[in-house]
Amino acid sequence: MKIRLKRLSRKQRKRLMPCIHIKVQNGHFEIVGLGAWYSYWRDPYHLLLTIPWSGFLGMIFIFYVAINTVFALAYLVGGDCIANAEPGSFLDFFFFSVQTLASIGYGAMYPKTIYANTIVTIEAMVGLMGIAVMTGLAFARFSRPTARVMFSRVAVITPHEGVPTLMFRTANQRRNTILEAQMRVYLMRDEVSAEGHFIRRFHELKLLRNQTPGFALTWLAMHVIDESSPLYGVTPELLIETHTILMVSLSGIDETVAQVVNARHSYGTHDILWNNRFVDIIHHKPNGDRYIDYKDFHDVLPLD
Amino acid sequence: MKIRLKRLSRKQRKRLMPCIHIKVQNGHFEIVGLGAWYSYWRDPYHLLLTIPWSGFLGMIFIFYVAINTVFALAYLVGGDCIANAEPGSFLDFFFFSVQTLASIGYGAMYPKTIYANTIVTIEAMVGLMGIAVMTGLAFARFSRPTARVMFSRVAVITPHEGVPTLMFRTANQRRNTILEAQMRVYLMRDEVSAEGHFIRRFHELKLLRNQTPGFALTWLAMHVIDESSPLYGVTPELLIETHTILMVSLSGIDETVAQVVNARHSYGTHDILWNNRFVDIIHHKPNGDRYIDYKDFHDVLPLD
Amino acid sequence: MKIRLKRLSRKQRKRLMPCIHIKVQNGHFEIVGLGAWYSYWRDPYHLLLTIPWSGFLGMIFIFYVAINTVFALAYLVGGDCIANAEPGSFLDFFFFSVQTLASIGYGAMYPKTIYANTIVTIEAMVGLMGIAVMTGLAFARFSRPTARVMFSRVAVITPHEGVPTLMFRTANQRRNTILEAQMRVYLMRDEVSAEGHFIRRFHELKLLRNQTPGFALTWLAMHVIDESSPLYGVTPELLIETHTILMVSLSGIDETVAQVVNARHSYGTHDILWNNRFVDIIHHKPNGDRYIDYKDFHDVLPLD
Amino acid sequence: MKIRLKRLSRKQRKRLMPCIHIKVQNGHFEIVGLGAWYSYWRDPYHLLLTIPWSGFLGMIFIFYVAINTVFALAYLVGGDCIANAEPGSFLDFFFFSVQTLASIGYGAMYPKTIYANTIVTIEAMVGLMGIAVMTGLAFARFSRPTARVMFSRVAVITPHEGVPTLMFRTANQRRNTILEAQMRVYLMRDEVSAEGHFIRRFHELKLLRNQTPGFALTWLAMHVIDESSPLYGVTPELLIETHTILMVSLSGIDETVAQVVNARHSYGTHDILWNNRFVDIIHHKPNGDRYIDYKDFHDVLPLD
Incomplete structure (x- = not known):
């Protein structure tokens, strides 16, 4: 009789995928399927340290575009809220978001309503946090002490x-x-x-x-x-x-x-x-x- | 006869709250009351590393709003010192502070008196310091080496x-x-x-x-x-x-x-x-x- | 006969001030004069980690004012090189320098000659380096692992x-x-x-x-x-x-x-x-x- | 008969330059030629930690000028795409690039076409990444624990x-x-x-x-x-x-x-x-x- 322990939560169960295979080939072990039972998403820091630089930069680029898209949509909702941006033009609002997130602020476009200013306030904080996290990650990747x-x-x-x-x-x-x-x-x-x-x-x-x-x-x-x-x-x-x-x-x-x-x-x-x-x-x-x-x-x- | 040592300062005494309880429940220790005798405020770095990410981000948000409020009030004191900001309008000054602290500087609003420029000088330094500290904290949280x-x-x-x-x-x-x-x-x-x-x-x-x-x-x-x-x-x-x-x-x-x-x-x-x-x-x-x-x-x- | 070794350089000699005193008071050692024989300036990172936060912030503030003063003088030399800044007004150039170093760039003042643009190019790089170094220092100070x-x-x-x-x-x-x-x-x-x-x-x-x-x-x-x-x-x-x-x-x-x-x-x-x-x-x-x-x-x- | 192992890749071979010399002079070893067989370019992080500060700052300066030159050329390609920049003037575009990369954004010059805005979007991300990497490097250089x-x-x-x-x-x-x-x-x-x-x-x-x-x-x-x-x-x-x-x-x-x-x-x-x-x-x-x-x-x- 096999005792299935009650205290094991559903969540923990799911994490445990059925099995992994160990192959011995040419005198070396080969582990297959381990990726399946432990999702990358549960260990993002480890993932961001492990993937090659090209993948790391790619992920940052995707994240950067995604976050600017979200804020561009938020400005779009505000209608004619950005000076010199054509209301309804996604691209104008997207570029305004870039200028805000990266803290450039040329000033050719600027917020002119309380709504837009509030979104700017939030985006500025998100930008600062993003710099902080990205700096930490880049440093951690760079500084992993390795022996050659x-x-x-x-x-x-x-x-x-x-x-x-x-x-x-x-x-x-x-x-x-x-x-x-x-x-x-x-x-x-x-x-x-x-x-x-x-x-x-x-x-x-x-x-x-x-x-x-x-x-x-x-x-x-x-x-x-x-x-x-x-x-x-x-x-x-x-x-x-x-x-x-x-x-x-x-x-x-x-x-x-x-x-x-x-x-x-x-x-x-x-x-x-x-x-x-x-x-x-x-x-x-x-x-x-x-x-x-x-x-x-x-x-x-x-x-x- | 109990000797109460004279050299123990009042401050140290206060830190030592009466007692903590140790309960043994279900085979595990439970410690109650330890929080009381050691205040969080005496160990902020440890606190900022320990609380969950939601709490960490919440604290940064509160701090960000608070610091902008303080500078908005400082600009308010200066009267008509910011171009294109309505004197007496807290919101205008608050948004100007955000644009300065996050180093965006659209330029639609800009300082036009020596007083305002001096506050800007201080706020710019505070902003740089804030980025530095936040980056360090975010990195330290991210990089805590953990075994899974x-x-x-x-x-x-x-x-x-x-x-x-x-x-x-x-x-x-x-x-x-x-x-x-x-x-x-x-x-x-x-x-x-x-x-x-x-x-x-x-x-x-x-x-x-x-x-x-x-x-x-x-x-x-x-x-x-x-x-x-x-x-x-x-x-x-x-x-x-x-x-x-x-x-x-x-x-x-x-x-x-x-x-x-x-x-x-x-x-x-x-x-x-x-x-x-x-x-x-x-x-x-x-x-x-x-x-x-x-x-x-x-x-x-x-x-x- | 005392042999004074020839190979000891003049510089090393100077670093070695005559003597330090060790006093035994109340059962504790007291070391006097060690500060003299090893100058702080030879070990700046250690100094910046050791002094209290108030001193650390004070030093950053002094450095921040000093560097802006240097760049303000550089812009002054350029004459009428900054739009909307009164030529010869140190304060105008100082505040312009602050807006540049902290990368705010309102745009009310902006460089209008090649000379000014060149100084801005240098100051922008200095600003980026300054953020980098300050972030590192703030992090190092924060993260010193301490036991309570x-x-x-x-x-x-x-x-x-x-x-x-x-x-x-x-x-x-x-x-x-x-x-x-x-x-x-x-x-x-x-x-x-x-x-x-x-x-x-x-x-x-x-x-x-x-x-x-x-x-x-x-x-x-x-x-x-x-x-x-x-x-x-x-x-x-x-x-x-x-x-x-x-x-x-x-x-x-x-x-x-x-x-x-x-x-x-x-x-x-x-x-x-x-x-x-x-x-x-x-x-x-x-x-x-x-x-x-x-x-x-x-x-x-x-x-x- | 000497066995030359087949499995050794061409790339690995190249890394192994013929030989290094070890000289014993005045009781000390002197190693000559090791630099030859292991290129610096394969170990850039180590190089950036090893060279003196003057070299480090020099490399950052060269990199900073190079990257701004690349983006200036990209803007040049766009023709009359930057407001208030003279089309074809390399210097104008270079200084605009500096103001963008360092996130200053005075606004005297600003992008006015979708092409220019797209380049700005990319340059803003490059700037943020650059700050991240430079901060990490400066910190790593500063914080190398040394005993005096x-x-x-x-x-x-x-x-x-x-x-x-x-x-x-x-x-x-x-x-x-x-x-x-x-x-x-x-x-x-x-x-x-x-x-x-x-x-x-x-x-x-x-x-x-x-x-x-x-x-x-x-x-x-x-x-x-x-x-x-x-x-x-x-x-x-x-x-x-x-x-x-x-x-x-x-x-x-x-x-x-x-x-x-x-x-x-x-x-x-x-x-x-x-x-x-x-x-x-x-x-x-x-x-x-x-x-x-x-x-x-x-x-x-x-x-x-």
């Missing part, structure tokens, strides 16, 4: 000091330094619980170095696959079978904007190359100077 | 690998991921101290998994009630007697806005169902794909 | 379960909850190092409970003075002699604004009452409801 | 309680306190790995006190060079040979702005003076008051 971190296209498993070691490379693409940078690597895979259920489980992979006081150029992440590693004894086939995914999370303080930044990357099973090693990118000149050659950043060499 | 996390209406206690386990479900209602999510569960209940006083004490409940690198869909929190658990040997009656409340706190970094978000939920004693289990919401299709059916998110089944 | 936490005027030392215990009370003055609140108490006192120097040293005092998942009403901080405590065996006279100060730091996440808030308080030696206890403020009604009486929040009773 | 922390020009190695100890001084240059300040010191040097490769490695140096609840005046960082220290047995020559650098990272909460602030400093091998000690800057007056003399902040004395 590049991850190597593949991870490799290669012997290091005699032990097989998982490695991948990262590079800070900015000219500045990410302070107190921390890297975490998680393994996500299907496992069988004691009661025989398939469950999806996270394991954190221990790195030889998981933090650096200053991440300026490149960072080679290394996880030694010893007895304590969840990858110990694992084969490429088993990785695929258990839908294994490596999730990398890098965070630190951007030196320039002094804010915490985050970067993420994930490696599917097909992105992990066994018995390969990365091409060296740090070279020495005859005079002892070092230089980094990013051309080979993603390149690997098979072991002999 | 759904908690199951009830928690259940059900055997897991042979041991009774407290469980509840959470779901991220956004399409994005909460990074480095952490969950903490606290038990709050009345206990008797060594000296026989009733005191209210917090215990943190250990979860089988209390963090996840990426919280995208659902998360089942599990606390094993073994000998080390403060819930060990507790009966439903004892939970009610000790006014037990479970407090859940979930935090993490919202992937989209890159800010720390928090969600909270509490379960009263009546929200904890003994010997029930949650209805499965993760299903497998014949082709191996998984899907999540949120329709049953809150539903439980009694154990046989 | 009250600390008891005194701390007491009273036996608790047989052991002398340092106690003080705090109360959240807001109606909301401070999440994941943490309290830290430090003892700062003069000590003698192994080499006989007097040095000022910090000790953290261990609290019976130093964090709470939700700090809504009151919190009694308790530090047991056992063998491991730096206060073990200390007398009131010794506290004064070593200039002991207790520093309390409380931080957490304000539930409403979702930001980290901090509160601080310090207790001098005269604020620590020995062999006193706090008056109870939590009472029970006959029907079992509890209520808190803040009237006695700061009151203590001597032990018999 | 001074580090001594040199670090010294001097015996302390019989053991050689690395020391350097820091001072908070603000009048306020940095709460919960933490200092971390890292040693970065070339080492030889087990396989004979030269690698650059970080070591954290343990400080006698690495945090303080309140950093108000000065702080002497001390690292004891005992057996557990990576500096144990190291000579000045070895420091130079291994390109050793000390990196200091100080963070805490600025009391005034209630934000986390960070400061960094690095000491090259030439900035570490062996067998020197700092000149005392804390003195006592006859009446017991202490004072700090910042004149000698950077000064050291050789040991006898």
Whole structure:
């Protein structure tokens, strides 16, 4: 007997659409249908931050035209209430509304009745509020602290000091330094619980170095696959079978904007190359100077 | 003999109204009277962030009308100081003030004396300041980082690998991921101290998994009630007697806005169902794909 | 022989004024002269955040008048360049500048030469920049997250379960909850190092409970003075002699604004009452409801 | 055989310019050429935060002139569409554009055709968006939380309680306190790995006190060079040979702005003076008051 809880309101029910699908394709998850069960309209701020700039500007433009149309209609209702605007001409009233909302006020057209002045009073306040909200949104979009971190296209498993070691490379693409940078690597895979259920489980992979006081150029992440590693004894086939995914999370303080930044990357099973090693990118000149050659950043060499 | 400290100022005294009541109803705390001892007026920014948008807009509207009224009266005092405004007509001066404060300036009315120009100078500055403050407030209201996390209406206690386990479900209602999510569960209940006083004490409940690198869909929190658990040997009656409340706190970094978000939920004693289990919401299709059916998110089944 | 380092620039030298005095009065430090060695002008943003609102508004007003004066003089130089402004009349040009800077533009006065139009172009940009900067500052001032936490005027030392215990009370003055609140108490006192120097040293005092998942009403901080405590065996006279100060730091996440808030308080030696206890403020009604009486929040009773 | 990964897009390739050089000069790293491989144009927000104020204002000015030029040309196309503007006069149309973009609208010139009114409608929206974006940028530049922390020009190695100890001084240059300040010191040097490769490695140096609840005046960082220290047995020559650098990272909460602030400093091998000690800057007056003399902040004395 299934208990349907009475206290759950109708409104909450509606928010919960039937189901979402999770597809595993090419070692990556694909989530389908989640959009359906959580409407954008319930989370407008998040939407306005998420859509690309073109969509953001488009939405502002539509809103701007719509609000001027509403006020133009309000002035139309007032009849001959705007000096030098032809009564009944929607366009005249629309342009008068624009001049008022944007607080331009050329004065070629101006309100001449109490009704028109009252609408102007309201429109002026709406204009001020609109500037306030738009400024806040533009700022929030602009200021989202982001890290520009590049991850190597593949991870490799290669012997290091005699032990097989998982490695991948990262590079800070900015000219500045990410302070107190921390890297975490998680393994996500299907496992069988004691009661025989398939469950999806996270394991954190221990790195030889998981933090650096200053991440300026490149960072080679290394996880030694010893007895304590969840990858110990694992084969490429088993990785695929258990839908294994490596999730990398890098965070630190951007030196320039002094804010915490985050970067993420994930490696599917097909992105992990066994018995390969990365091409060296740090070279020495005859005079002892070092230089980094990013051309080979993603390149690997098979072991002999 | 009670010492009333001399150094406590009269002002501080006044702020401390006699008392507030704490009621325990339906497993939840209810606090009555706290509003009385801490006036809103001492914390305006907090108030402007807390009240709903309708109240916020209402307050701005009232303030906008009030400030224009004040300046209209100031212009009235100046007599025939505004061109094309009828001296003594409050409405004319009010509308002139609106056109000035919102920086529209049609020019049909304009200041023609030094007195009027001086008031205009002041009003222009007040208008600029008002835009600044309103923009800040609107932005702060908009940008409060919030998590849209759904908690199951009830928690259940059900055997897991042979041991009774407290469980509840959470779901991220956004399409994005909460990074480095952490969950903490606290038990709050009345206990008797060594000296026989009733005191209210917090215990943190250990979860089988209390963090996840990426919280995208659902998360089942599990606390094993073994000998080390403060819930060990507790009966439903004892939970009610000790006014037990479970407090859940979930935090993490919202992937989209890159800010720390928090969600909270509490379960009263009546929200904890003994010997029930949650209805499965993760299903497998014949082709191996998984899907999540949120329709049953809150539903439980009694154990046989 | 004292080495004066050559690499220290003249500019850096100047910034370092000779000395600042630290006075110990009534158990509290007083720092004198620090203002001298670090000029406000080198840190204007900090200054604009620190001064009270009256000073902030005053500075904006002065700046606003000054900038309009500068532009008025620029228009004056242009001679008969503004329509309907009397050439040579500073006031006319000043008011025209106000109407331009604040983007009102009545149009009764308007630029009629290329020179005047060029100045208007510059002033318009300055006005836009000014709004931008002022908005940012007003917002930054408004949004500084603050905790409204009250600390008891005194701390007491009273036996608790047989052991002398340092106690003080705090109360959240807001109606909301401070999440994941943490309290830290430090003892700062003069000590003698192994080499006989007097040095000022910090000790953290261990609290019976130093964090709470939700700090809504009151919190009694308790530090047991056992063998491991730096206060073990200390007398009131010794506290004064070593200039002991207790520093309390409380931080957490304000539930409403979702930001980290901090509160601080310090207790001098005269604020620590020995062999006193706090008056109870939590009472029970006959029907079992509890209520808190803040009237006695700061009151203590001597032990018999 | 080198595998060049196919999946790397042409666009990503282009972003990766050949190489950057790292020069070690005077104990400090110098990075050359990084600007080349990551274009500024891909990271405009970061650029606008990084360039000095003069450059920022210059860019805004250029943008402001450019946008007004574009709209002036658009009005020119409309022929005799602006009242009181001479058709074909670029300057008239430019100044009309300024009056519209900045929402001044004197009204001496005003749009008289539908074409001109449509351009005005668009320009008004562009103006509002421009204010929004500029406000956000100005605020973000202003509000970057910075610590004003001074580090001594040199670090010294001097015996302390019989053991050689690395020391350097820091001072908070603000009048306020940095709460919960933490200092971390890292040693970065070339080492030889087990396989004979030269690698650059970080070591954290343990400080006698690495945090303080309140950093108000000065702080002497001390690292004891005992057996557990990576500096144990190291000579000045070895420091130079291994390109050793000390990196200091100080963070805490600025009391005034209630934000986390960070400061960094690095000491090259030439900035570490062996067998020197700092000149005392804390003195006592006859009446017991202490004072700090910042004149000698950077000064050291050789040991006898």
